[in-house]
Amino acid sequence: MSLYCGTACRRKIFWCYRLLSTYVTKTRYLCELKEDDDACKKAQQTGAFYLFHNLAPLLQKSEHQYLAPQHSLLELERLLSKFGQDSQILEDSVLIGCSEEQEAWFALDLGLNSSSSINASLQKAEIETALQGSFIKLTKALFELNVKDASLLSTAQALLRWHDAHQFCSRSGQPTKKNVSGSKRVCPSNNIIYYPQVAPVVITLVSDGTRCLLVRQSSFPKGMYSALAGFCDIGESLEETVRREIAEEVGLEVDRLHYSASQHWPFPNSTLMIACHATVKPGQTELQVNLRELEAAAWFSRDEVATVLRRNNPSNQQQSGAVPFWLPPKLAIAHQLIKEWVEKPTCSPLPA
Ligand SMILES: NC(=O)C1=CN([C@@H]2O[C@H](COP(=O)(O)OP(=O)(O)OC[C@H]3O[C@@H](n4cnc5c(N)ncnc54)[C@H](O)[C@@H]3O)[C@@H](O)[C@H]2O)C=CC1
Numbered sequence: 001m002s003l004y005c006g007t008a009c010r011r012k013i014f015w016c017y018r019l020l021s022t023y024v025t026k027t028r029y030l031c032e033l034k035e036d037d038d039a040c041k042k043a044q045q046t047g048a049f050y051l052f053h054n055l056a057p058l059l060q061k062s063e064h065q066y067l068a069p070q071h072s073l074l075e076l077e078r079l080l081s082k083f084g085q086d087s088q089i090l091e092d093s094v095l096i097g098c099s100e101e102q103e104a105w106f107a108l109d110l111g112l113n114s115s116s117s118i119n120a121s122l123q124k125a126e127i128e129t130a131l132q133g134s135f136i137k138l139t140k141a142l143f144e145l146n147v148k149d150a151s152l153l154s155t156a157q158a159l160l161r162w163h164d165a166h167q168f169c170s171r172s173g174q175p176t177k178k179n180v181s182g183s184k185r186v187c188p189s190n191n192i193i194y195y196p197q198v199a200p201v202v203i204t205l206v207s208d209g210t211r212c213l214l215v216r217q218s219s220f221p222k223g224m225y226s227a228l229a230g231f232c233d234i235g236e237s238l239e240e241t242v243r244r245e246i247a248e249e250v251g252l253e254v255d256r257l258h259y260s261a262s263q264h265w266p267f268p269n270s271t272l273m274i275a276c277h278a279t280v281k282p283g284q285t286e287l288q289v290n291l292r293e294l295e296a297a298a299w300f301s302r303d304e305v306a307t308v309l310r311r312n313n314p315s316n317q318q319q320s321g322a323v324p325f326w327l328p329p330k331l332a333i334a335h336q337l338i339k340e341w342v343e344k345p346t347c348s349p350l351p352a
Pocket residue numbers: 199201203226227228229230231232245265267268269271273293328332333334335
């Protein structure tokens with residue numbers, strides 16, 4: 001595109017610059033808060049807090065969806081004093097994001113007994129009454145939250161869980177200390193720094209050119225089929241994980257591979273899902289299902305999958321009785337992969 005292409009184009013460039021500028025400013029502010037304890041403490045004064053109890057977020061029901069209420073530091077201090085607690089528990093809060101206006105967002109769990117709040121966990125029912133909400137498990141609420149809250153609460157839960165599970169140094173056995181933002185923990189006796197862990201998982205929709213492979217684990221909800229997933233082993237590239245998982249679980253060899261997108265997935269313990277499309281070698285489509293890992297695996301035609309996608313609600317399908325299976329909900333990256341394949345089935349060769 002030429003830089004001298006008239007007023008409309010200049011306006012477009014100006015708006016692009018403005019958008020990028022807001023994003024960069026926000027990102028750098030968050031980066032500062034992560035590392036600078038004093039700046040982060042200051043941001044808590046004007047920030048907003050999302051509350052949890054034993055990793056279940058505080059939510060309010062509004063018509064067909066859940067809303068995640070925010071609380072100011074002052075409101076939290078009043079709440080803690082009402083229940084006879086000191087404000088030390090606030091030290092357990094973790095930074096999870098900020099608004100475009102640089103209002104920092106934090107998450108705090110009032111039900112976990114961590115090092116800075118021993119014996120300070122608050123009674124769930126009492127807080128629910130005081131805050132006019134309910135602590136609801138994320139497994140139940142995730143699909144009834146808007147996209148922004150779903151993402152924020154998933155991040156918050158993952159970070160709170162990680163801190164709860166990493167209270168002690170694995171080398172010295174001494175208690176570790178969280179920095180103010182919660183971006184790391186440090187062992188004061190040997191200065192080892194612990195960072196929140198991310199577990200990468202590859203999820204692949206395998207196709208033979210005309211059909212796609214869908215699988216079921218016994219832990220899936222009844223009737224649900226999904227794409228094939230597996231954790232990356234240490235030392236593996238993503239391509240190697242895809243190749244190994246497909247060989248292990250259904251006994252096939254991958255010919256072509258194409259990256260699609262990625263997603264943070266909170267269940268059961270927070271993973272980074274990396275989504276790919278793959279095709280198998282021509283003429284090699286016979287499945288040898290590993291029954292220790294999967295309950296079932298089968299090829300499905302594009303028409304079958306398109307039909308299920310159109311009415312992807314388990315209760316609809318039970319009523320009609322016509323469709324024998326259903327697919328993961330829209331928010332799950334497996335859904336996006338399957339939709340992409342139905343709309344545009346292509347793949348590039350797998351690198352050697
Ligand atoms: N968002 C989405 O659309 C979907 C997400 N998933 C997620 O993908 C994840 C992995 O899928 P699976 O087929 O179960 O993986 P998998 O095929 O690697 O099998 C799980 C086994 O891998 C081992 N493992 C290795 N590293 C592990 C780690 N860091 N954490 C836990 N187990 C580890 C364990 O023995 C475990 O039993 C699951 O957590 C599942 O929730 C699965 C399908 C769809």
